[in-house]
Amino acid sequence: MAKRLSRFYCCVLLSLLPCTGFADLVVVVSADAALSRIQRQELKDLYLESRTPLPGQGRITPLDQSERSRERSEFYQRYIEKTPAQLRTHWARLIFTGRGQPPQALANSQAVVERLIRDPNALGYIDPQFLDERLKVVTVE
Amino acid sequence: MNKLRGPELWRDPLLSMRLWRHRLAEPLVLFSTIGLLMVLIIFSSAYFLVSREQEAVKRQIELSISDIADTYEARVLRSLREIDATLKLVDFVASQQRSGVIETLHERNLLPPELIFTVSLIDSQGVIKESTATQQAIQEGAFASLPQVPGLLVEAFLLEGRQQLLFARMLSDSQESPAWVTLTVGADYFVSGYDADALGEQGLLALVDASNMTRIGRSGSQLYSSIVIDLPAHDEILNSGDTPFLTNWLGVERATVVRPLYLFPLSIVVGISVDEWLAGATQITRRYWQRAAVVSALALLIMGLLARLSIQLQRERQLVTDERLRHTQYIEHLAFHDTLTNLPNRAYFSYLVNQTIHQQDGQEGGFALLFLDLDHFKQINDSLGHDAGDQLLQVAAKRLVSAVREQDVVARLGGDEFVILLKNVTQREQVTRVTDHLIAAMQSPFALAGESCQISVSIGVALFPTDGENEKSLMKCADMAMYQAKKAGKNGMCFYTESALENYK
Structure with missing residues (x-):
């Protein structure tokens, strides 16, 4: 019995293995927000500011974390799929031509949580350990 | 041509x-x-x-x-x-x-x-x-x-x-x-x-x-x-x-x-x-x-x-x-030439004579006008036929042309009558030299219709300007001289003289 059980755990662990790298990051909004799921492309547009309001959601303010934070590099690698150099080129062009500003960068996940609670129109990404009942996890499809 | x-x-x-x-x-x-x-x-x-x-x-x-x-x-x-x-x-x-x-x-x-x-x-x-x-x-x-x-x-x-x-x-x-x-x-x-x-x-x-x-x-x-x-x-x-x-x-x-x-x-x-x-x-x-x-x-x-x-x-x-x-x-050629012998005809010849008279006007020298008639042509024509006669005329024309000098003109008046214009002639000897040639040319026998036949020619000569001063009188004089030659026994030549005129009458 114990042998069978250990085999079961092994299977579970193995199946989780591919996502372990991203396991500790969630996209969140305030619990009061209407948003509960978001397309991957919509998330990309939001963070690269293609200035397309989400259909039926009104304008959403994306929040970044500091450039040196682990959450940020993970978020951009996982969802936005851009290297820091590509990102810098992208924003340099938009800022220089006056067509956009990058999302506001907050110091850490804690700062993001505090901001999200105050602003139901904001969207951010945090370490899951900062999750609480005032926040809602947004499913990225 | x-x-x-x-x-x-x-x-x-x-x-x-x-x-x-x-x-x-x-x-x-x-x-x-x-x-x-x-x-x-x-x-x-x-x-x-x-x-x-x-x-x-x-x-x-x-x-x-x-x-x-x-x-x-x-x-x-x-x-x-x-x-x-x-x-x-x-x-x-x-x-x-x-x-x-x-x-x-x-x-x-x-x-x-x-x-x-x-x-x-x-x-x-x-x-x-x-x-x-x-x-x-x-x-x-x-x-x-x-x-x-x-x-x-x-x-x-x-x-x-x-x-x-x-x-x-x-x-x-x-x-x-x-x-x-x-x-x-x-x-x-x-x-x-x-x-x-x-x-x-x-x-x-x-x-x-x-x-x-x-x-x-x-x-x-x-x-x-x-x-x-x-x-x-x-x-x-x-x-x-x-x-x-x-x-x-x-x-x-x-x-x-x-x-x-x-x-x-x-x-x-x-x-x-x-x-x-x-x-x-x-x-x-x-x-x-x-x-x-x-x-x-x-x-x-x-x-x-x-x-x-x-x-x-x-x-x-x-x-x-x-x-x-x-x-x-x-x-044009037809109008001025004889169709049978291809020699100048009477009209062209008279034009040439007039032209020559015109050219001689006021200058020394003169020319001779020869009137030729083939002897006994009528007999040959009757005995051997018209075709043979025509052939004889053609050959005779050729012989006449080759007997005279380059500058001279041979023309056919019709029938067996020919006229020749000898240019630049002043001496009678010059004329007789040519007429001797002409008579000699006619003496060799002709081959006609498989037969060989002999013919001769009588020539009358009129000289310009001594015998006449225009074409008409010259032609007349030459014609009369030719009659003189015929009378004298044919196959010969005769210069125009006053006596010829007498005889003609």
Whole structure:
């Protein structure tokens, strides 16, 4: 019995293995927000500011974390799929031509949580350990 | 055909004058002239269009470049003012509080995006006191050399192979030792607005300082820094306004505009590769030339076909004319010659005699008129038949012609009567020499209808001017002399004498 059980755990662990790298990051909004799921492309547009309001959601303010934070590099690698150099080129062009500003960068996940609670129109990404009942996890499809 | 064809035709004295116009109207000359003219017109209009096209391209470059320069100037100026405003803001806050200046501003979101810009506070030793970047992203050595002057400083340095621009202001409220607020930004930020659609792959956007050193330049996706661009002197730039001038930088010829920035020690440079812009025009130009060539070829082809048709038509007409001329000549020949022997007839002979009389008018010398009659011709004609008679006449005519001199004229009056005009004769001996020949020529036998037969001739001679002064009297005298010869036993000759006249009667 114990042998069978250990085999079961092994299977579970193995199946989780591919996502372990991203396991500790969630996209969140305030619990009061209407948003509960978001397309991957919509998330990309939001963070690269293609200035397309989400259909039926009104304008959403994306929040970044500091450039040196682990959450940020993970978020951009996982969802936005851009290297820091590509990102810098992208924003340099938009800022220089006056067509956009990058999302506001907050110091850490804690700062993001505090901001999200105050602003139901904001969207951010945090370490899951900062999750609480005032926040809602947004499913990225 | 006898070379004595008849009276000569009148020559048109204006003919040679008309020849020129005729030659111009000749199809080959006419059509090749028209063809050449057409080709000339086609190619000169193509040349006109091409030069107009090139002119248009030039104007387009000027417009386009000044447009791009306007936008670029505005963007750079706005960026620089934002940077300067940030530095002034940090300076102001630093004068209010000792520490946490950057943090305070950052919290209030008053600093430019840290992704691109790094704002730091530096003390007199070049040590970073506060910064938006935590890692040692800035070379400390760069700050130690900051000059202690008020106002905005612009420096450039390399960091990890990337050109950085550093903007600095001395803090206005630094009590014990000088300190600076600095803002660094990747220099490529200032050329990130490079638009390949407008500037092409070999265009140029650049920021240069007062000594024409590129702080940053971009051509296509290639970045340049710290290279001196060969630009005209500062005053010339200011005076040139928006008119682009040509520069040759790193092997590319560009139409270039330089604009010094208001209140900043920098100028912007905008360049468009001339070759790239002309490439579009070159295609159009080539199309124009190709079209001109095709149209010319077509025109020449049409001209060639027309010329061919025209030549054919002319040739046909020529054939008809030739035919008509031959016919006319034939009729003319008929009118003046005897059909049987092909010798001149009475009409032509009398014309020739009159002409000779006319030529002799008032000159020494004279000519002889011989009247010939074949003896016994009637008997041969009756016994051997008309065909044999005709044949005899033809052979006799030939013998007569070959017996006289080149200049003399033998003619047939009809039947068996011949007349001969001996020109340039004054002595009777000259005449007898010829008549001896004639009589001898007739004595050899003729082969007629399988038979050989003998014949003889009686000749009467009248001399001009002694025997008569006109054709009629000469003919009459010769005729009478011939009768005299017949009477004297045929096969001989007789000169006209008064007694002949007696006998004739």
